[in-house]
Structures are given as C-alpha cells and as structure tokens.
Amino acid sequence: MTTATTRDKMIAGAADLMSRRGVNATSMRDVVRHTATPRGSISHHFPDGKRQLIAEAVTFAGKQVSIPLEKAMNQHGVIGGLKAFVASWRRRLEATGFEAGCPVLAVAVDRYVGEASDKDDEAAQQHLLGLADGVFVEWRQIMRAALLREGLAAERAERLATLVVTSIEGTVAMCRANRSAEALDQVQDELETVLSTALARTAG
Incomplete structure (x- = not known):
C-alpha cells in the first residue's frame, strides 16, 4: 500500500465512522482498526491528530456528494x-x-471533543463547523446554479436550493431513526412537485 492510499483510506474510513457513530465516538484508534492501517500512520499523515483527520474527512465527505450531484x-x-x-x-x-447517515451533519450537531493530546477543542469546534457550513453552502450552490440555468430568479433559486438540501439532510436522519426510506420517498415527491411548479411558472 502506498503512502497516498494509506492516507486516503484513513480519511474515507473516518468519514464512514462519523456517519455511523458521530464525531466524538470516532477515535483515531477506531479509524486505524476500521481501515486496517498501521497505527504509526496517524502521526505521519495527521500530525495535528484527530482534529486534522476529522477536518479532512468532512472535506472528503462533501466532495463525495458534490461531485456526483453537480454532474x-x-x-x-x-428534476x-x-x-x-x-x-x-x-x-x-x-x-x-440505515446505520450510516451524513458525516457532515454529524459534525454540525456533535460538539467536538478531542483526544488527550489536543490543546484547544473550542478552536477545533469552530473550524469544523466552518468546514461543515462550507460543504452545505457548496451543495446549495450546485442546486441554485441548476435552478438558475432553468430560468428561476436568483432569490427564488436560493430559497429552493436551501429547501432541497435541508429537507434531504433532515429526512436522512429521520430514515435512520425509523429504519425505513419511506420518509425519503415522501419528501422526494413533494420536492419534485414544488420544483416542477416553480419551473413551470418560469417557463409560462
């Protein structure tokens, strides 16, 4: 295994664990065990420890959604x-x-508690919240750009983009709790109706 793939594997593994357990229940030791990577890789690839790994995992998780969403x-x-x-x-x-949800949402709702070596959890918390917010902004911007291309006014496109992202994020959490995708199907139907109506009025 090359150095690059070891690091990438740890980042992807951290994102996966965060989506299942949350931020604070995801330790560096858990990531090593989950990804079957050498424990010595932690200090080599992530000299700032858990806060750096979690931050990298947030960015990774954001791209895992934004790239296929934009495509x-x-x-x-x-639609x-x-x-x-x-x-x-x-x-x-x-x-x-229904065990795994959104690791970015996990960062937004779970207050960061670092490892013993961490010195400033509050600074790490604010940094991670900023990264999570940036991911949500990117997803909304992708949706907004698509709506603009189909003729919606900027303000309306902004509101609908926010509606879509927040609706899906909240519904994913509901589906995990309910162990069913029924709520996701319902929300999709309603969002399609809202978006189709808005686009039809623009076309008209």
Missing part, C-alpha cells in the same frame, strides 16, 4: 438531478441497514 444536475437538469441526489442517499441508507 447529475448538469446532465439531467433539476433528474434531484432524483439522483435522493437515490444516492437511499442506496447508502439501505446498503448500511
């Missing part, structure tokens, strides 16, 4: 992109037995 919006338009967005979350929920 789907560009190729299939707003097709929405369907692909929802389908990706449904697949993840069902593939993990």
Whole structure:
C-alpha cells in the first residue's frame, strides 16, 4: 500500500465512522482498526491528530456528494438531478441497514471533543463547523446554479436550493431513526412537485 492510499483510506474510513457513530465516538484508534492501517500512520499523515483527520474527512465527505450531484444536475437538469441526489442517499441508507447517515451533519450537531493530546477543542469546534457550513453552502450552490440555468430568479433559486438540501439532510436522519426510506420517498415527491411548479411558472 502506498503512502497516498494509506492516507486516503484513513480519511474515507473516518468519514464512514462519523456517519455511523458521530464525531466524538470516532477515535483515531477506531479509524486505524476500521481501515486496517498501521497505527504509526496517524502521526505521519495527521500530525495535528484527530482534529486534522476529522477536518479532512468532512472535506472528503462533501466532495463525495458534490461531485456526483453537480454532474447529475448538469446532465439531467433539476428534476433528474434531484432524483439522483435522493437515490444516492437511499442506496447508502439501505446498503448500511440505515446505520450510516451524513458525516457532515454529524459534525454540525456533535460538539467536538478531542483526544488527550489536543490543546484547544473550542478552536477545533469552530473550524469544523466552518468546514461543515462550507460543504452545505457548496451543495446549495450546485442546486441554485441548476435552478438558475432553468430560468428561476436568483432569490427564488436560493430559497429552493436551501429547501432541497435541508429537507434531504433532515429526512436522512429521520430514515435512520425509523429504519425505513419511506420518509425519503415522501419528501422526494413533494420536492419534485414544488420544483416542477416553480419551473413551470418560469417557463409560462
């Protein structure tokens, strides 16, 4: 295994554990065990410890959504992109037995508590919140850009983009609690209705 792949594996593994357990229940030791990587890799790849690994995992998790979301919006338009967005979350929920949710949301709702070597948990907390906010902003911007391309006014596109992202994020959490994708199906239907109506009025 090369140095690059070891580091990437640890980042992906941290994101996966965060999506299942939250931030504070994800320790460096757990990541090493989960990814079957050498314990010595921690200090080599992440000299700032857990806070650095979690930060890298947030950025990684954000791109895991934003890249295919932007591609789907560009190729299939707003409604097709929405369907692909929802389908990706449904697949993840069902593939993990509704155990895994969104690691970015985990950072937003779980107050960071560092390892023994950490010196300033509050600074780490603010940094991680900033990263999570940046990911949510990126997702909304992708949605907003797609709506603008289909003719919506900027203010309306902004509100609808926020509605879509917050609705899906909240519904993923509900599905985990309920162990069912039913709520996700319901929210998708309603979002499609809202977006289709808005786009039809613009076209008209």
